[in-house]
Amino acid sequence: MQRYEWSREFETGIDIIDTQHKRIFDYLIEIDEAIKTTNEDMIKGVVKALIDYSISHNAFEETLMENANYPVLDAHAKVHEAFKARALSYDTRLEKGEDCVKVAKEVRSDIGLWLTNHIQRDDKHYVPYVKKSLEKGFVSRMLGRFFA
Numbered sequence: 001m002q003r004y005e006w007s008r009e010f011e012t013g014i015d016i017i018d019t020q021h022k023r024i025f026d027y028l029i030e031i032d033e034a035i036k037t038t039n040e041d042m043i044k045g046v047v048k049a050l051i052d053y054s055i056s057h058n059a060f061e062e063t064l065m066e067n068a069n070y071p072v073l074d075a076h077a078k079v080h081e082a083f084k085a086r087a088l089s090y091d092t093r094l095e096k097g098e099d100c101v102k103v104a105k106e107v108r109s110d111i112g113l114w115l116t117n118h119i120q121r122d123d124k125h126y127v128p129y130v131k132k133s134l135e136k137g138f139v140s141r142m143l144g145r146f147f148a
Ligand SMILES: [Fe+2]
Pocket: 058, 061, 076, 080, 118, 122, 123
């Protein structure tokens, strides 16, 4: 079983995004730990937490991309939408009472792989745009402070 571990190759250089991506890695590790306990409530709780957090994180990313006038936001948002449907399908399976260890194992490999690939490929692409827009915001704030 591949173990998930944060490393520099996942870094975007945008602090708020890196903090959230690291949290996703922590959830994946928490899922592994929960599986070991075989405690149903714990497993369900952490799987749901990862799903909820990832969906919120993607929505947050979209606001940053929108603010940056990211030219391929629509394509990126579609990828997020597909992720949401896939992630929620695991949620539904848990709700229906399917064996939670089985679902959790699929989530940690399928959703885990999806997220780590997405961070390295799709997210890296918006970085220069978002970074530039954040800098611009900073510059205008500073301008407002000194030239108001
Ligand atoms: Fe993304």
